[in-house]
Amino acid sequence: MTTLRDSRSKPLFQRGPTLGMRLFLLAVLSISLMILDHRQGHLDRIRDVLSYAVYPVRAIVDLPFSISTWVGRNFKERSALIEQNERLHQEQLENSARLQRLAALESENKRLRELMQSSARVENRVLVAEIMAVDLDPYRQKIIINKGERDEVFAGQALLDASGIVGQVTRTDPLSAEALLISDASHALPVEVNRNGLRSIAVGTGDISSLSLPFLPNNADIREGDLLVSSGLGGTFPRGYPVATVKTVGRDLGEPFARVMAEPSAALGSIREVLLVFQSAAAQADNAAEQTDEADRR
């Protein structure tokens, strides 16, 4: 063996605890750390410090991707830029046309709400964050974003993309934050069927392209193609954003619940940018008020 030859390795006299003892101590330490960590919240301080320590590694890994994005942005062909500009202009026109209608609808909605004496909906402020190009544990659905405490990101904050809800922030550092995707097996989010207001919980499956709704009885009014939107219950997610589309409904008469699977609206696997939602206190209060309103009406 040539590669591992030579090491003035063998100590003449052993000092300190023996190898086995050291392993034992470290194993006990690891296990107690894991237990404390598993019961969420006990190790937040340590996690914070460690995240600080490993942030440079993440930043370095992300660097080539950031640079290539930057280079791509700065050295685009003129013709491509012009074309993009035109396309965006067109989209902008279409969108503003739609917005005009929306403005009319919104004021009408407000008027009707005033008539019904329920409070008006408040818009939420959003912040754009980029997902850092790092892979985490392949068996958990987590991402790292490049905005942190400095931008007032907080744990429990909702994450959206252009087409739906993505997940929620689980931990923040000064410069970055970790978020759990809605498809993670430990994630659940309150939803309602857009068509009829039927409420349920969408639970992640660990598969990035499917959510399951395990608590719907066999006779629940739900069909393939139904859009699920966030119901705002629980207060983490703002109300009324698309979450998923129902893909399959399996009704097995022997089972108490229907097997409902849905496909997330957001492109969880391929997003690069996300929106962080800041729900104003007014909006949250409004959400709660609305829930009680509706509950009263039923």
Next chain:
Amino acid sequence: MRIYRKRSGDGEGLRVFLSLLLALALAIVPLPEWATDARPDWLALMVIYWSLALPRKFGIGSAWTAGLALDALTGTLLGQHALGLSLIAFISLKFHLRIRVFPIWQQTMTVFMMLAINQFVLFWVDGLAGAAGMPPTRWLPVVTGTLLWPLIAQLLGAVRSRRRGA
């Protein structure tokens, strides 16, 4: 042969540190979708190598610290990788004199066993912590890591002998 010098290992600590840092970076570098399951456990390979090559410098404590860094980096339970890595560091350190003189294929088989033990610890902790989904692809890193071992041993060996300037 080189005469034992007390200060001969100056650059060694740095080299070990840099290689561990590289392994940590490789652990989170984005791979294409089809390759993520097979991502070898670079840090485990480095830990095995350094425990065999520098058993005096590189102890269980170093392996544990590196494992904790990996835990923080990949968002697993704190202590999960640390436990696995200190276990394989223990095995490597305990038997380093024997493993070092093994022919390469036998050494590779030993590395295979150690990687499997490491993976088993991770797998087991995940199971206890109730993380869902234990597909058989979990064992792929063991296979890819084993296949990479001869290469890594050669490469790091070359790095080390260049330092000696002999």
